[in-house]
Every structure is written in C-alpha cells, then in structure tokens.
Amino acid sequence: MKFLHISDLHFHRDGENNQDANRLLKNIKERYPDHAVIITGDITDDGHRQQYQNALDALGAFAGRVFIAPGNHDFGAAGHLYSRKKADLFDDMLAAPLGQRGFFSGNNTPVINDIDGVRLIALDTNLETNHPFDFACGEIGFNQLFALDKILDRADDRVKILFFHHHPFIYNNPFMELRDAGKLARVLYNRVDVILFGHKHEMMDWENRWNIKYILASDNSPGKSKAGEITVENGRIGMKYVEI
Numbered sequence: 001m002k003f004l005h006i007s008d009l010h011f012h013r014d015g016e017n018n019q020d021a022n023r024l025l026k027n028i029k030e031r032y033p034d035h036a037v038i039i040t041g042d043i044t045d046d047g048h049r050q051q052y053q054n055a056l057d058a059l060g061a062f063a064g065r066v067f068i069a070p071g072n073h074d075f076g077a078a079g080h081l082y083s084r085k086k087a088d089l090f091d092d093m094l095a096a097p098l099g100q101r102g103f104f105s106g107n108n109t110p111v112i113n114d115i116d117g118v119r120l121i122a123l124d125t126n127l128e129t130n131h132p133f134d135f136a137c138g139e140i141g142f143n144q145l146f147a148l149d150k151i152l153d154r155a156d157d158r159v160k161i162l163f164f165h166h167h168p169f170i171y172n173n174p175f176m177e178l179r180d181a182g183k184l185a186r187v188l189y190n191r192v193d194v195i196l197f198g199h200k201h202e203m204m205d206w207e208n209r210w211n212i213k214y215i216l217a218s219d220n221s222p223g224k225s226k227a228g229e230i231t232v233e234n235g236r237i238g239m240k241y242v243e244i
Contacts, residue, residue: 001116002035003161004028004242005228007198008042008220010073011055018054020222025058027244035229036115037062040198040218041071041125041165043094046078047086052093063098067113069122070104071165071199072136079136082128109147114158118232121151121192123164125178136199138166138178145180145187152191159232162188163196167217170200185210193237194230203228205239214239 006028009021028037043059044051059066072079075087087105095103095111102111104124111122125138140148152160168181176199178184188195190211198218205228206215214237216228224244231238 001118001232002032003118003230003232004032004035004037004244005040005163005196005216005218005230006037006221006244007040007165007218008071008201009039009055009222010042010045010220011051011058012045013048013050013054015054018058022058024222024224024244025062029061031244032242035065037066038120038161038163038196039066039068040163040196041069042073042079042198042220043068043071043090044074047074047076047083047089049089049093052089056093056097059094059098066098067120067122067163068094068098068100069111069164070124070126072126072138075105075126075128080134081130082126084128087126107143110144110151112151116232117158117235119156119158119160121148121160121162123148123162125164125166127179134174136176137174138199140164140178140180140184145183149187152187157235159194159235159237160192161194161196161230162192165197165199167197167200168195176200188212194239196228196230213237 091103113120127139166178195215201220203219204217226241
C-alpha cells in the first residue's frame with residue numbers, strides 16, 4: 001500500500017486561482033492511480049461554499065482513496081475566526097461525499113479509516129474561537145486526546161498513520177502553535193508509526209522523534225515538484241519523496 005501526503009491546497013472561489021491545485025491533482029491521478037492520498041488541511045481558502053464545491057469537483061475522482069483532515073482556513077474566514085457553519089460545510093461537502101467514516105465539526109472524536117491493514121487516524125486540530133488574536137493556532141482538546149488514547153490502547157498489528165493540520169513543533173508562537181502539542185506527544189509516544197501534518201507551508205521530515213518512525217510536514221503542495229510517499233508492505237514502512 002502506498003500513500004501520498006499533500007496539504008494546503010487552498011481552493012478559491014474563482015477557478016482561475018485554482019489552476020495549480022487542479023494541475024497537481026491531475027498529475028497525481030495520472031502518475032499514481034493506485035496510491036491513496038492524504039490531505040492535511042486547508043483544502044479551501046476560507047470555507048466558502050463555492051470553494052468547497054470547487055474542491056469536491058477536483059477531489060471527487062479520488063473518492064475511496066483520499067483521506068482528509070480540516071485546517072484553519074477550512075473552518076473560518078482567512079483562517080482567523082472559527083465558524084461552525086463552515087465547519088459543517090467541510091463535513092457535508094467534503095468528508096461525507098469523499099467517504100470519510102466520521103465527521104469533524106463540533107464535539108468530534110478522531111476519524112478512523114482502515115485500508116489494507118493500515119489504520120488512518122485523522123484529527124481536527126482547529127481551535128474553535130471567534131477571537132481574532134488567536135489567529136491560526138490550534139488545539140486538539142481533551143475529548144479527542146482522551147479518545148485517541150483509548151484507540152491506541154487497543155492491541156492490533158495494523159500500521160497506524162496519524163494526520164492533522166497544525167504543526168506540533170512550532171513553539172512560542174501564539175499565532176501558529178498547536179497549544180496542546182506536549183499532551184499529544186505523551187499520548188503518541190511509541191504508539192503510532194507515521195505522523196503527517198501541514199500548516200506552515202514548509203516541507204520537513206523527522207525520523208524516530210517521539211519514538212515514531214516517520215514524521216512528515218508538507219508544504220503547500222500546489223505548484224510544488226515533490227510530495228512525501230509512505231509505503232507499507234508486509235508491515236514494513238518506507239518513506240521517500242516522489243515527483244508530483
């Protein structure tokens with residue numbers, strides 16, 4: 001099983017502004033027809049209904065092999081102010097049509113999808129705030145952390161890939177940091193195999209941090225030349241960058 005990690009597509013209302021995102025997805029469809037695709041948030045630019053429709057038009061061909069998590073731009077204007085209405089649109093216009101087995105808005109728990117012996121766990125890391133000075137920082141929250149801990153307590157041999165939007169290694173930045181990253185680290189230590197996220201528009205990777213084999217940050221993928229590829233074969237996990 002092979003997975004491509006992309007992020008921060010930022011679909012706009014005007015189709016002219018979506019050319020790079022559409023070209024990216026067209027290339028992936030043609031070059032990697034058997035890969036599953038994981039998108040770590042900011043699929044839209046500010047959660048407008050037309051942006052969601054444009055994103056669905058582009059992603060519909062991947063239904064059944066695309067797995068998504070929301071970013072701050074999906075849930076609010078310019079990524080600054082949380083809107084429950086826009087969060088509901090993420091579920092209604094993307095998560096449900098694309099076949100995600102769960103929902104992200106409101107008081108949600110991790111969304112789990114199992115595919116070919118791999119367990120994909122998606123988190124909503126958006127801070128539900130209407131305070132403009134919170135800007136783009138994130139939070140997992142007690143309910144998701146508690147549920148995630150219980151999920152990881154279940155003994156099984158599946159490879160576990162966890163993905164979400166906010167960058168957990170940004171510290172001392174109240175405008176971008178994941179506020180409860182330390183609590184997340186304690187829950188995850190040595191309990192998942194891969195972590196994927198975006199948000200900072202910077203591609204980076206770490207091996208064996210938090211005693212986890214691979215941790216990957218994606219940049220904003222449209223217009224870029226490469227993406228992270230995760231390979232799972234007979235329980236063995238590999239990672240490399242591939243052209244997109």
